[in-house]
Amino acid sequence: MTTRRLHEVSVSGVRSPVLEQGPEDADEAIVLLHGNPGALADWDDLLGRLPEGARVVAPEMPGFGDADAPRDFAYTVAGYADHLGGILDAVGVRRAHLVLHDFGGPWGLHWAAYHPERVASLVLMNTGVLVDYRWHHFAKVWRTPVLGELAMALSNRPLLTRVLGHENPRLSAEHLDRIYDQLVGPGTKRAVLRLYRATGPHWLAAERDLLRALDVPVLVAWGDADRYLPDVQIERQRQTFPQARIVRFPGLGHWCFLEDPEQVAGALVPFLDEQLAGAADPA
Secondary structure, eight states: OOOEEEEEEEETTEEEEEEEESOTTOSEEEEEEOOSSOOGGGGHHHHTTSOTTOEEEEEOOTTSTTSOOOTTSOOSHHHHHHHHHHHHHHHTOSEEEEEEETTHHHHHHHHHHHOGGGEEEEEEESOSOOSSOOOOHHHHHHTSTTHHHHHHHHOOHHHHHHHHHHHOTTSOHHHHHHHHHHHOSHHHHHHHHHHHHTOOSSTTGGGHHHHHTOOSOEEEEEETTOSSSOTHHHHHGGGTOTTOEEEEETTOOTTHHHHOHHHHHHHHHHHHHHHHHHHHOOO
């Protein structure tokens, strides 16, 4: 089994735990970026299935998990993208194979748009550049002043896990409990409210032309029973990434990689293997 290493990185005084596996000195890495709510534990099942010998870097972002959640952090897509860039600089990742989920999508894609020379490939898991999107019901509440704070204050484990379980029937009770635990910290609640209120539903519209110009392989891997990002957005990813490969996971939801890690890895690993082999032998 590949040894995993947990350490901390500070970017402008904001601390993020970073989980790594594989060679420490490799300057090319698979970068796993969680969304909301998310934490390092989300990647447990997937990490052991990723290509052997590859460096893997998985940070926890401000406001989530055990990362710092300072009041003065820029809880915006651009703020998170800058923090991601600082982490990659600190750990010596020159080129990244970005594996993105949920809000990790806009964070990672915003960074990619302005650092195209450092992007090796993209995997979009139930995330991407949304077109003609309307916020899901949780987001509408969180974006509404007072109502969002009230909803956060009144959320409890039985209520939230029941709602999430109904909307995500393939998630285990353990995963539902963990998602609840990831959301209830005061720093996380503040981060979520500020992030959603600072972000419009057409995230990355200003970066779409830059992303369309990226000359990198793209895999769209999407659970088509997602209750928050509907499956119509799957094919719409080709409006930004015309050559994207698309893999649908029938019946899987928003957290497809938690619901069926073996099936998801069956799509991700061959794609990443191909990109890593190409990087090792560009001829």
